[in-house]
Amino acid sequence: MNSSQIIRENVELAVADGSRMPAYVARPAREGPHPGLLLFQEAFGVNHHIRSVGDRFAAEGYVVIAPELFHRTAPPGFEVSYTDFPSVMPHLTAVTTERAEADTRSAFDWLRSNALVKPGEISSVGFCMGGRVSFIANSVVSLRAAVSFYGGGIAPVLLDLAAKLQAPSLLIWGGLDKHIRPDQRKSVTDALTAHQKNYVNVEFARADHGFFCDERASYEPRSARQAWALTLELLRA
16 A cells, blocks of 8 residues: 555544643545554654654554644644754653553544444554553553553553553564663563563664664664564554
């Protein structure tokens, strides 16, 4: 499917706390219903890269929604340069677990109530901060599968959620990632093993944090291609 066969739109969702959440949507132009996908952003906003990833999933046959998780503290369409992390911090710290749960439920309900979506085939994928939110999503809504790329902040704060995970998980890490230490990665898998959860854990030895993003200096194309194939396989299995 090429880009001309994808429909893109911007929507606004009501969240349980009374806030309004903008979101980017990409879906196949052909008649549905299709599987649904929650796509959770990195800390730099629902930017060109996240939208392009959404388009790639839409080209694979998914109705994708990428909610703007900074909607409480930043204007609609907020984006920050990959080199300007200090500007991100106030918004990043405002995405608490409770707020992430509320945003997840809102986006999930939007997909589940959409006539173009198969309500029993909704999954999640997230990157960095979004990897953490994808992990959270798997504990609060009924997903088919959940993928976390280098999910920062899962360990040690969210390990208690391991008991609540419902769907198979794919955890993807970069072996060179200094933001998420090896002991933190291990504590995540140890928690899932302890609760007998279904998961796949993959570490790309030559990849750094953010390796999937082709707009970042840490992009590692071979690892990114393999991670994409693994992600699609888990979502389809």
